[in-house]
Amino acid sequence: MKKVLITGGSGFFGEHLAERILKENNEIVIFDINTPSEKIKNYVKFISGDITNKQEIMNACKNIDLVYHSVALVPISRAGDLFHKVNVVGTRNLLEACLINRVKKVIHISSSSVYGIPREFPLKEDSELRPFGEYASTKYQAEEMCMEYIKKGISITIIRPRTIVGEGRLGIVGVMFDWMRRGKNIYLIGSGKNYYQFISPSDLADACVLAAKKNYNEVFNIGAEQYRTLREDLTALADYAGSGAKVVGFPSSVIKSGLWVLDVLKLSPFVYWHYMTIDKNYAFDVTKAKNMLGWKPEKSNFDCLKEAYDWYLKNYKNLKYGNTHKSVPKQKLLKIVRAFS
Incomplete structure (x- = not known):
């Protein structure tokens, strides 16, 4: 049994991810500023914390085997400077905590926004990145930070999902x-x-779980077929x-x-x-995820x-x-x- 940490586990996708990981019979810890919903709160351990607080995330990563990093501010929040604080500084705090606590694997949930306005169709993982606006720029910077920590010895897989739509999605x-x-x-x-293109939270969660079972330091585009x-x-x-x-x-x-x-x-x-x-x-070519992860989108x-x-x-x-x-x-x-x- 692995001890798994989900940052942002009380959020829309984080909750779907927690439900999926529960099927793996792992111990789940949710780190979030908001409490989990009634649906999952009795099946997980909850740590109330802020990703921008170094000590709080450092403590949360103790004795953790695997981290799914899904905390982020979304575009409609109009968060301004907070985008950098949460998406960049928060990611750095997490990765440093993972390095010090010797976490074996990190799954970083990024965003399709790093591609900006697409110049090709469909987009592949090596397509040009042209982020615009504070949100997309900070998601791109977070990816760059992941690459830096891969060089320091952490196994990190970056997941770029298309627009996530499914049960509970509002905004x-x-x-x-x-x-x-x-x-x-x-x-x-x-x-x-x-x-x-959209992606269902269940198909995205499947891709994340499959990626966690591999040692790939890779980027994967995830979207509906x-x-x-x-x-x-x-x-x-x-x-x-x-x-x-x-x-x-x-x-x-x-x-x-x-x-x-x-x-x-x-x-x-x-x-x-x-x-x-x-x-x-705006759609992804998901061939790489299908071939390397054995992922099969259903919805x-x-x-x-x-x-x-x-x-x-x-x-x-x-x-x-x-x-x-x-x-x-x-x-x-x-x-x-x-x-x-």
Whole structure:
């Protein structure tokens, strides 16, 4: 039995990961500033701590065999300087603690944002990295730090997931679900004829667990194998919802200009990363993960959306507002747009 630490284990993906690792019969320790949900709290040990505090993460790493590093601030948090503090300084604190405590393996959960606006389709692990904005830049810096600590002797695998969508996923996705439930139009930036890939939390967790069983100091792209154009997948979800919601495309330049103004004024939950990439072909080639890890993704884009929407319908009356993937951002001026949609 291994003793496993999950940083950010109370978060959206961290919780799914903990559920998956429980099947491995390992002892799980969750390190987070938030307490785990009722779903898993009785099956894990919880350490309340801040990744930016060196001593707290140092203590948490004692006698740990394996670390899954999934703590990070997400783009909609508009965290400013905190992105660097959590995503870069926090990662350095963790890796130094792993080095000193002789942790055998680290799985670092990165982000597709390190690729920036893609210049090729699909993206491979060796595709050009062009991060833009504070969030993406700090995720890139965290990856660079992992490379430094590999040279110091830690075995580290970097996982780059596409947009994670599944049971419990809210954030910007929750805004779309709200409009869909009400039968409002779902507006696309552009025609929606671009391919936009998701990944289910369960398939991503499987990839992480498989990577932990290898000594690869490698980077792996993880995304659904079955995906259609964004318009096709969202239209299929609208048909499934049966609320009368329609998917409507608008010229990218018009929508992006409007969202940029609202973003600057902080009157919309959408941030630069969202509206600059959502109309692009954005998908990963997952051949490397399949061949080297033996990973077999099971869920399609539509499966991801359907699971997330079903969960939303069961829980929308009790949701919390916030800027994480487990909460719904306030729509602000978008409520006016919704009213006339």
